[in-house]
Amino acid sequence: MPRAVSLHQVSKSYTPGVRVVQRLSLDIEPGEFLVLLGPSGCGKSTVLRMIAGLEEPTEGEVRLDGEYANHLAPAERHMAMVFQNYALYPTMNSGANIGFPLRIEDPGRDPRPRVEATARMLGIEDLLDRFPHQLSGGERQRVAMGRAIARHPSAFLMDEPLANLDAKLRSHLRAEIARLTRDLDVTTLYVTHDQAEAMSLGDRVAVLRGGVLQQLGTPRTVYALPENVFVAAFIGTPRINLLRGVVLAPLDGAMSIGLGRQALVLPEPLSPDHRLLRVQQGREVIVGLRSEAVRLARPTRARPGEVAISGLVEHVEFQGHEVLVHLDTGSQPALVPDLEAPRPVKRVGGRRRREGGVLDRLRLRGRAAGGLRAGPVVVLEHPADAEPGPPVGEARLPGDLIVRTTPDHALRPGMQVPLLVDLAHLFVFDHDGVRVSPAPSRLPDLEA
Numbered sequence: 202m203p204r205a206v207s208l209h210q211v212s213k214s215y216t217p218g219v220r221v222v223q224r225l226s227l228d229i230e231p232g233e234f235l236v237l238l239g240p241s242g243c244g245k246s247t248v249l250r251m252i253a254g255l256e257e258p259t260e261g262e263v264r265l266d267g268e269y270a271n272h273l274a275p276a277e278r279h280m281a282m283v284f285q286n287y288a289l290y291p292t293m294n295s296g297a298n299i300g301f302p303l304r305i306e307d308p309g310r311d312p313r314p315r316v317e318a319t320a321r322m323l324g325i326e327d328l329l330d331r332f333p334h335q336l337s338g339g340e341r342q343r344v345a346m347g348r349a350i351a352r353h354p355s356a357f358l359m360d361e362p363l364a365n366l367d368a369k370l371r372s373h374l375r376a377e378i379a380r381l382t383r384d385l386d387v388t389t390l391y392v393t394h395d396q397a398e399a400m401s402l403g404d405r406v407a408v409l410r411g412g413v414l415q416q417l418g419t420p421r422t423v424y425a426l427p428e429n430v431f432v433a434a435f436i437g438t439p440r441i442n443l444l445r446g447v448v449l450a451p452l453d454g455a456m457s458i459g460l461g462r463q464a465l466v467l468p469e470p471l472s473p474d475h476r477l478l479r480v481q482q483g484r485e486v487i488v489g490l491r492s493e494a495v496r497l498a499r500p501t502r503a504r505p506g507e508v509a510i511s512g513l514v515e516h517v518e519f520q521g522h523e524v525l526v527h528l529d530t531g532s533q534p535a536l537v538p539d540l541e542a543p544r545p546v547k548r549v550g551g552r553r554r555r556e557g558g559v560l561d562r563l564r565l566r567g568r569a570a571g572g573l574r575a576g577p578v579v580v581l582e583h584p585a586d587a588e589p590g591p592p593v594g595e596a597r598l599p600g601d602l603i604v605r606t607t608p609d610h611a612l613r614p615g616m617q618v619p620l621l622v623d624l625a626h627l628f629v630f631d632h633d634g635v636r637v638s639p640a641p642s643r644l645p646d647l648e649a
């Protein structure tokens with residue numbers, strides 16, 4: 202029987218006063234495939250290890266099938282773990298590796314029938330006599346999976362099991378893991394920092410940041426209705442465009458969102474979501490536009506709900522089936538802490554500069570709470586707080602908007618192109634990075 206696994210207000214500190222997991226509550230249904238997703242160091246492995254019994258929660262409860270389980274030893278939990286480094290015994294062949302936990306469990310029983318059945322399930326019958334050093338990375342990972350499966354566990358705990366494999370093999374094994382866990386009807390908790398993996402595997406995805414749960418939902422929900430800027434930016438490729446904006450709601454004119462040199466004029470009559478934005482009048486917000494929200498087309502081609510802006514082509518990224526166009530629209534990108542990897546130095550106009558340039562200094566900062574970024578997702582700093590540098594208005598901004606298009610547009614850097622923004626796909630986040638449009642209370646049925 203697949204297990205129900207629950208965490209109730211679980212926290213973990215390795216050092217007193219520093220919680221690496223903070224008051225986490227999660228209910229994983231029997232047979233469910235739940236993915237824990239987040240950047241490196243956000244506490245994913247710690248959560249998995251607490252469920253496995255390899256770490257003890259500092260506070261809170263782990264429950265298995267509704268029963269308090271904090272005190273249970275790993276072996277008493279009947280779960281199998283698969284790690285990224287395979288952890289096979291080097292002196293045993295694949296068959297012995299797969300059979301090892303069976304021999305420990307029941308020394309008197311011949312493990313071979315189970316080992317062979319497991320090998321058939323994984324298509325590795327030919328590898329049973331080989332030692333780990335005679336196997337490729339993908340084959341080793343299959344043997345490690347076999348060792349986990351052979352015991353018929355009630356839950357799988359997988360910690361980045363595909364991280365060491367190349368992209369092609371990863372996608373192949375991903376499909377295999379999905380099939381296996383479905384066929385075996387087992388509860389699975391899968392840890393990854395790869396959002397594409399999370400989206401393709403999970404029945405639900407739990408997004409963690411700094412040890413704090415940001416959102417728990419189906420892949421469709423976390424993509425279409427991210428609760429905050431962090432989730433919006435972490436999920437989806439190419440990354441969502443996040444721009445700093447100001448809500449302008451004059452009493453005698455059309456409501457708009459100012460984006461630096463241009464503005465998105467909200468069409469009348471205002472939609473219920475846009476009407477609610479009036480309370481943000483005069484405030485700084487963060488506008489989120491996924492690449493599908495913007496298309497290259499003239500204003501005369503606008504469909505209902507689309508508004509026109511324009512952009513200067515800065516860079517064209519050819520990807521074969523599509524092209525990513527980096528545009529300067531005269532707005533300022535908003536940066537999300539924890540996501541901004543050190544930016545590579547690149548050459549622009551003969552000068553070397555860090556990508557992001559002056560905008561790196563207009564930083565959005567996570568607010569610390571007990572050593573954790575637990576409160577608001579971001580805080581927009583006033584430019585006056587920024588390090589000295591060229592005044593914002595005078596700085597030549599790097600591309601602030603990435604738009605996807607077909608390869609048949611002949612685009613070159615320096616071209617000014619017309620754009621249409623589909624306001625049905627507009628996200629607005631408040632000053633603290635929390636989504637305000639679409640309104641949080643509006644939860645369309647995305648499962649249909």
Ligand SMILES: Nc1ncnc2c1ncn2[C@@H]1O[C@H](COP(=O)(O)OP(=O)(O)OP(=O)(O)O)[C@@H](O)[C@H]1O
Pocket residue numbers: 215216221239240241242243244245246247248394
């Ligand atoms: N045994 C330990 N003792 C002290 N600190 C630890 C220990 N294990 C993990 N940590 C710290 O706890 C935090 C969370 O670590 P954890 O491994 O759970 O994160 P993660 O999200 O799985 O990261 P990654 O994706 O890089 O594996 C990190 O800051 C890490 O340095």
